[in-house]
Amino acid sequence: MSEENKPARKRVGADLLIPVVGTLYAGYYVYSVWDFPPEAQRSGFFLAALLVGLCVILFLRTALLHFAGRAEWEFSSLLGPREGRMGRIGFVALIFAYLLVVRHAGFTLTTFAFLFAGSLLGGIGSLRKAAIFAFVTAISGWLFFIVILGTRFPRGPFENLVTMVVATWN
């Protein structure tokens, strides 16, 4: 947005999240190098001071806006538009589930389940379409990443089964 049509009240709150996290990390970083030789500390101290300094300016700016009555506090913009919000939160949860499951279930099964559930949460609207999409994509991914490229991505029951079947051909 340009300078001219600045709204009278500025939305603040959610935009403090990154500075707060940054300040916390800077604090932790300084703590972690406290006993180190100077050469290992120097740049960390400098960067921490820079980051915290900039964050303090932003905090002050926000405080001034607040006391001038021009701050509108809100955090909900973080979650995006209301429509489909639950689906998107579910999608984030699904990504975490992926991280937990993938090392046990392997690439193909995890990817299939993830794509199936993910496309439903994204609003595909049809179980059949979701299943076909997930199946085709997971199998293509398996062919490409595991079979052709031989990446060491975690293998699971599906990959092991295929390996066993292939082994019996010889």
Next chain:
Amino acid sequence: MTKRLITRAPGLIGRRSFLRTSGAAVAATGLGGFTGVRKAFAQDYPSRNIDIVIPTGEGGGADRDARAFTSVWGKHLNTNFQFGYFPGAAGQVGYEFYMDREPDAYSLLFANLGPEIIMLALQDTGIEVGRDIVFIQQTLSEPMAVWVGPNSPIRTLEELVELGRSRPITVATSRLPHPASIGMLALGEAMGMEIVLVPYGGGNPTAMAAITQETDCAALPVTNTIVLDDQAHVLGLFADENVAPEGTDNAPTVNDALGTSIPELTSSRAWGVHRAAYDAHPDRIAALVESMEATLADPDYTAAVEAAGVPTVFIDPGDEARAMASAAATTELARRYRDLLTGS
């Protein structure tokens, strides 16, 4: 002369054979996911690929030497080798990741007994040689060298020492916990010079620093300089004798040139396994050692080492006792210079 002359080793793929056998080639690499399978029923061990952990980056000296070894080792041990690179924190990352691997003798560590042992001695890793890792076979061993770039005004060790008495000498090294660094510190101590070690974090950037004369000289394992040919002028070696005079400008040893008595400083490549695997699977360890010894005795290995630019005099087969003794000697050295190397 316009043809790009390349000696064609038998068995390499050219255009015709490519078009003829491309299917097979694609199968060989493309079906990476299955490569371990085919050999599975031929024997008990190894029944799948062997994972090789390299605690430095790809394209470094360890990568070069490990590849030269495995290119011949496959003849003597019926399996494929997969490389993983785990650089970071002077090798600590690689060692810790290696320790996290299943101790089943399917994961091997390609160690550099010089710098990495020093790292284990100085850094708080909780890993102890002997208790956690056993080095079962030494393959190569090379001394440390101090050298300068082609345009450096310094041409001899004596000139370096003379300069070092008037001002601090900057020395590019791969990292502080390294036998070459220890060598330079010992040299400085013996000759009354102030040595400033500048760690560049790898052989390649270290070499570049000497070539651009960003530092007065560099200290590295001698192969690095031999590979660089006339981009490097060797001043001296931290060895009892110069066994590779052709590649090293017939440089003297430091002790000969300056009358010092600095111990021989080498870095030796060696294969390491988990102690737990060593204890639980003596049969597998025996198979590994036997095939490693066969590889080291194979003329093809000598050829592969030579092709990689490493003088074959550095092939230095050593059994477990020798490798472990070399590790113990290095640990002792690291303790002596602990303060200078850790900045404490």
Next chain:
Amino acid sequence: MELTAGNLLELFLYSASMWWVIIPAVFIGIIMGAIPGFAAHNTIIMLLPLTLAFEADIALTFMVALYCASHLGGGVPAILLNIPGTGGAAATTLDGYPMSRKGLASRALALSFVASILAGLITSALTLFVLPYLSQVGFYIRSVEMVVVMLFGLALIAAIAAQDMIKGLIAGAFGLMLGAMGADHIYATPRGTFGILELFDGIPLVPALIGLFAISEALIMLEEKSIAAGHSKSVTPSWREALHNIGDAFKHWFLIIWTSVLGLVIGVMPGAGASIAAFVAYQQARVFSKTPEKFGTGHEQGVVAPEAANNGVTTGTLVPLLAIGIPGGSTAAVMMIVLQFHGVPFGPRLFMQNPMLAYGVIMSMFVAYIFMLITLFPLTRYLSRITIVANYYMAPTIVAFTLVGAFVPRSFIADLTIAVGFGLIGYVARKTGYHVAAILIGVILGPLLERSFLLSMRISGGDPMIFFSSNIGNVLWVLLFAMLLASPVLKLLKKRRSKGDIY
């Protein structure tokens, strides 16, 4: 060795006769470059069993072609999905993606391809003639000069931050702080890593890139039906329009020439690379543009400059390897291993023993770029359709596949978590007005800057005057300050001149 016209022709024909290896390499390179995490050197490592089985010159041609093509491919997802395939394409997202959002994906792709290919042709041809001189650059670039080069790249943070300066600077400083994570450069003691071993070597770039760009983008994508929603008619151009787009791209020939040469020179510096070159080129193009305020909104020059620069780097990065025998980047390092395996030495010995192989490497690049011309039309015309695929397909697929990319470079399961962590940081940053590109610049350049800074200080015994001790360094400092001042001065001048003017 002197290159005669006859020599050159023969080299060209010889390289062209390698079509059977260049075409598949270009194909693989474009695809792999477009998948974040794979890039050239990971792909070459994966294909090592194949490359090692080839004769040395074939293997080298294959790797070189794949490397060049991967830089072309890296721009594709940057433009279409706001996800750079390689670090070198991160700057391309800044204007490429806004173009896609406006339904101009095909045009942006044409710009990117034309810039990439022309840059590759120009720099490889140039390198053939000036290789002996170019290799000298490596001899004069030390840590001191590198510090200034990094600062050129960092200056982009300020440019990106133009909208809300304080937030832009916070994003950059946050990136730098994260970039300072990991073992220090002197004593190798881990700092700020929470004791997590996977972070000891610093923030892994690929997972950070994938998190900041791909995962955060996937989360935001779900808010809309498709990327170019509302522009679906204009997305797939007719053949005529595609031709027209390509033709138009050539109008940027001057920008392409100078940013590609900039990329070439930065590529020659050991340790610098495509991402630095692209950041610097974007920043420079913006400074010297007549319309700097349009950068970041889908401006054509903002696509051309970084793409020309990152393809200029491909030639440059091989120069230290060929001339000195020391690889300037990770891809060059892998190439060196393959050639060592074949007993072919790099460095001065290569020029003595096998000069035609040395020049042949550069010629192979030239020829590879010619072959890439063929891909131009179909890619420009059809790829842009991705922007109208429904996001409920795209978002889960992007997450699932880019997580594999996050895993590939180091094979650490923890890198998946790191990528998701950066995904959340990226999401919050985008939602609250912080630029993810500014964070990424900090993460990439921070550790490089710190390293060069510390090495210089150690060499000088702690005397900061070392940074002004070299002629080349001083020239670079002057240029840096001139550039920083040029922006506001040019703005002021233009304001005066165009009083009353309307765009």
